[in-house]
Amino acid sequence: MQKQRFTLGAIVILAIAAIAVLVNLDLKLGLDLRGGSQLTLQVQPTAEIQQITPDDLLAVRRVIENRINGLGVSEAVVQTVGSDGLSVQLPGVNDPEQAERVLGNTARLEFRAQAPGSEEAFDRAFVEQRAIRGALETARAANNAEEIAKYQGQLDENNRLFDTLFSPPELTGQDVQDAYAEPAGGTSWVVVIRFKSDGAEKFANLTKSIAGTGRNLGIFLDSDLLTAPRVDVQYAQLGITGGSTQIEGGFTLETAQDLAIQLKGGALPLPVELVETRTVGATLGRESVQSSLYAGIGGLVLVLIFMVAYYRLPGAIADIALVVYSLLVFAIFALVPVTLTLPGIAGFILSVGMAVDANVLIFERTREELRAGKTLYRSVESGFYRAFSSILDGNLTTLISCVVLFWLGTGLVKGFALTLAIGVGVSMFTSLTLSRTLLLLSLSVPSLRRPELFCPNLPTARSATR
């Protein structure tokens, strides 16, 4: 009896600790429950780097983090997934459009000097580019997919021509220290760039080499000639010094900001591909939390009622154990912390089923022993003893599935496996210690020591003697 009192005391303290944890720590809700966007990126190997090392992945992650921070989304999280994946979580974002633009683009910025002797070809190509851009604009406004594709093709052709007219890049996005959007009158914006110190030097040299020659400075973004300003002859001596410049390219506030973020965030050491986006609106998330919560609580209440109705006193004790079980499980969720997703909640509800099963096994066994004519105390003891191996086997096989799922599964599946595994572990504990202690303690109360409270319709009523 002493030992049981001690166990009970320990469990009461655990339950109180669990309540304290739940009051003080919030449960972490997944984006499918609170609303938001999750983007999964896959780093692509290149000809130079065919095997992506953890260091490469971390380097890409740093750049992605910088870009994401530039978006100003609160609580944004960037994590590595597996050997070549990155997961970006943006809580509260209803449309990941801006994030996708910023993440997907490589934003390769290049400053290139026009090659000598290409003046005539350049002028022709430049006039042509303006014309195509205008036509493209019109086609976009009219939403004419066919025309858009046609002009886009012409523009690409045009860009390939420019590529031959400029010498190789000497100054790139790598040399950028800072970049920001600035208004340039009206609705148009420019991107102001400040170079790092050696970048500033390169820029001065580059501008010096073409100042006053009639040749232009080509500013390319992702092989696309954005602008081609001419450098005034006054810079022929020293080049443009001071380490900053601005790019004009018909930007709106948003496109200027996007470019600034991409430049400031640095160039990606490896190309990335956006392989998955999942977005759930905040209201939609809230609705699924509510309905799943109600369903879960409803199911739990039905189970509790069933247990008392069918198993009587032991059923009531199992119900107490189930409530403590739920408290402990959620406290562990808050402590680990486990990010709760919809499948995670499903995993929890299923683990409740497992917890109930352990109790059912024990009580059925107790009844059998009672029917076989054993005393109440011995029946309860042997119910626990004999059901143990079934409970252990059943729970261990479920745990095997959980381990495999957690190991191989993707995000949602992992959440399910984790909550189910925690639930199974805790249920072994509560059904084998708490239910047992409470049952044995209840046997010490004379008014509860009646076999009919354990099993109805016993063949011959037996008084409980020990």
Next chain:
Amino acid sequence: MKLNIVEKSRLWWGLSLGVILVGLLASGICFAQTGAPLRLGLDFTGGTRLQLELDCRPEALATQGDRCDRPIDLGDVEAVLTEQGLANSATQLLDRDPLKQDRQVISIRSKDLQVDQRTELVTALAQRVGAFNPTATQIDTVGPVLGQQILSSGVLAMVLALAGIVVYLSLRFQFDYAVFAIVALLHDVLVTTGAFALLGWLGGVEVDTLFVVALLTIIGFSVNDTVVIYDRVRENLKQSPEASIAETVDAAVNQTLARSINTTVTTLLAVVAIFLFGGATLRYFSLALIIGFVAGSYSSIFVASTLLAWWRSRPSYRPPAPPVVRESSEV
């Protein structure tokens, strides 16, 4: 009440085979139609799914005119899709409020859309149909490569889980127990996938990652059910080694019957609650679990037990060496 399970073995097996054959037939038809035994969802095929809800919040009503009073015209949606060169996308109208059947939610499933294409599509739709509620949209894009990966890692997970269970049960019981436990759970997996092939064929129901999760859960529960009965068979064999295997198995099934039914009922209570009242996301997940759990308790009671009795009652059967793990059976 006492069930004579072993006596009617052939009836139980016939019933199971019948259900499985219907499922396989449906899978065959599904395969002929889509090239896969089940109607594969976005998670596995890749593509973009958009769910857009007409903005009928109080603050938006002024600008929506009478759009919130009538359903969205599917023709409008399809016209926009055709303009955008996405004519072969699947579109569907859903209800904003299921009780009112208002048909004010658009669900579009198309090929993998890039961000520009997608934004253009949503803008064009909003112009034609009305503004959408940004807090109720759902946008999912899965690249085709990733879809393949999800599918293969799901199948791999299943195979490894089965292997793990065989090893564990061989250690705890004997190899033939493990084999029949696996047969029983393959039965449950086949019944569930067959049911979804049927649903896919008749109702266009698609399977997603959650379906794989459901199958794995079913595997766990099915083994659990089978193990409880086998545990009892083993115990009975130890207590009365002289009884015939048929008697032993019958006794074990009957002794555990109340438990099998009660556990299935309590588990189903929770899952049916999710099915009826949970969000739409979990509807087919819970349906798969309901089918799988029912099949699981059937296969444990009627298939796994009778197969074991049949195997051990063959004239040529020689009992193997005692199991590695032994328990004393007396308190």
